[in-house]
Amino acid sequence: MHNLLSSTLAWVAALQVPAPAPVLRSSAAPQLAQALEFRNGRWFDGHGFVERTLFAVDGVFVRERPASIERSLDLGGGYVVPPFGEAHNHNVHDGADGALQKYLQQGVFYVANPNSLARTTTTIRAQVNRGDGIDVLFAGGGLTASGGHPVDVVEPMLQRGIWSAADGEGGFYFAIDDAADLDATWPAIRAQPRDFLKTYLLYSEEYERRRADEATRGWRGLDPALLPEIVQRAHAAGWRVATHIESAADFRNALAAGVDEINHMPGFRPLVPLVDRVLGVQPVHEFELASYALTEADARRAAEQDTVVVTTLGALLRTLEPFDDTRPEFADAQRVLRLVRANLELLRRAHVRLVLGSDEYDYQESTVVDEFLALSHLDLFEPEELLRMWCVDTPRAIFPQRRLGGFEPGDEASLLVLGADPLAEPEGVRDVRLRVKQGRVLELAR
Ligand SMILES: [Zn+2]
Structure with missing residues (x-):
């Protein structure tokens, strides 16, 4: 039909x-702002996906690696896009x-x-x-x-x-x-x-x-x-x-x-x-x-x-x-x-x-x-x-x-990790593995 x-x-x-x-x-307990490392991800730069390690402090991306990392997230080689x-x-x-x-x-x-x-x-x-x-x-x-x-x-x-x-x-x-x-x-x-x-x-x-x-x-x-x-x-x-x-x-x-x-x-x-x-x-x-x-x-x-x-x-x-x-x-x-x-x-x-x-x-x-x-x-x-x-x-x-x-210094540290390359296969956008909003990892309510 x-x-x-x-x-x-x-x-x-x-x-x-x-x-x-x-x-x-939301099962996401309120978290205090913290220094995060995002490693092992391929990041969308507007044209393609590039392997990078990025950092965020207080919910925004920062240029330099913070002196101490409170949480390091392994993105599993996934494809990272803005939400x-x-x-x-x-x-x-x-x-x-x-x-x-x-x-x-x-x-x-x-x-x-x-x-x-x-x-x-x-x-x-x-x-x-x-x-x-x-x-x-x-x-x-x-x-x-x-x-x-x-x-x-x-x-x-x-x-x-x-x-x-x-x-x-x-x-x-x-x-x-x-x-x-x-x-x-x-x-x-x-x-x-x-x-x-x-x-x-x-x-x-x-x-x-x-x-x-x-x-x-x-x-x-x-x-x-x-x-x-x-x-x-x-x-x-x-x-x-x-x-x-x-x-x-x-x-x-x-x-x-x-x-x-x-x-x-x-x-x-x-x-x-x-x-x-x-x-x-x-x-x-x-x-x-x-x-x-x-x-x-x-x-x-x-x-x-x-x-x-x-x-x-x-x-x-x-x-x-x-x-x-x-x-x-x-x-x-x-x-x-x-x-x-x-x-x-x-x-x-x-x-x-x-x-x-x-x-x-x-x-x-x-x-x-x-x-x-x-x-x-x-x-x-x-x-x-x-x-x-x-x-x-x-x-x-x-x-x-x-x-x-975007993922520039000063941008809100929000991202999705996709399990498949959406440029190779558009349906890949359905495969959302991880959601981060302003430095907070979101858990879905069941
Ligand atoms: Zn309308």
Whole structure:
């Protein structure tokens, strides 16, 4: 069965906080900072793996061997990489103990939740952003227009009585239709706890038509003309801005507004019209494939502005995989695949900061590991390039103020030891033998 779940329905499922969750107990006893030696490891230098002995004191790598070593770790000849990042997932919230364990197990230490509900992200805060757990940023409620995405996520939650009205507008999202709305709503946006600000553009080239068409409920977003002002206000408040996009015009409008991060590649949703037709599903909308095609100018601008672009392509790529041959009846799927590749290639050649996010909420089904593997199957990126995107660029994009993603003196002493060379065999990223965070060896709870 192809992964055909509408991302919206999967999101609704993921937001249903399981009833009483046990408190996460890491078996890692709190340790005092100490002088560590890491020997017998092959370290990723961004290109290949190099045999080295490294040292850390007080949770950061140091240049010189400390006068006394309190603990010497034999890495067993393993392949050492910085811990992985997940730049787009909504599955960290209260009661998400299983997801936390999965992240640790897979070596994904850094996660961004780009739309969250303050009410259901309270107890989770004691379990993350600490020495023995993963580090998470929460966006709080996102900014959209009336009837805009993610209202389609909220409404089923209201209908099922899982959320109350207050969890919708003013909670999970803020609906803003014009400058007066922005003025009126800004104090409430400011008052909500958040680490960055999420905004939504959906087919913004059709903003006027869609706002008048109820059939597009959930498939529209902000007036692109408002986004520059939102970005300015957010930056003044100290928040980076991430923008959800669907079309190439959205990508362009996000760049024009000066956002820091673009979430998704154009046409990322599994149910894009052409894929729907191939699979015999009634398309959500009829669109020309051309509306998802980026240009060289787009890529150049994203590079010039140092805009981060989060992939979230795994679900689409896995949906297309069975159609990856030249039979004429698969021609539409082939066109989608070619477009995805062309867009990625444009961004790659322009040296745009591409980072990995999966937007896949069911961690038992798939995670950012599958995003990495799906991208690797494209044979578009060099193996070391893709690995760099995941373990260097993604953590740094999520936490730009921190010294992550490397093994230089002063960098956080965090690492994974893999049992296999991930440059020779991408599946090697699944074989995590040891996890160290800021000089602390992590033990997985059983
Ligand atoms: Zn999302």
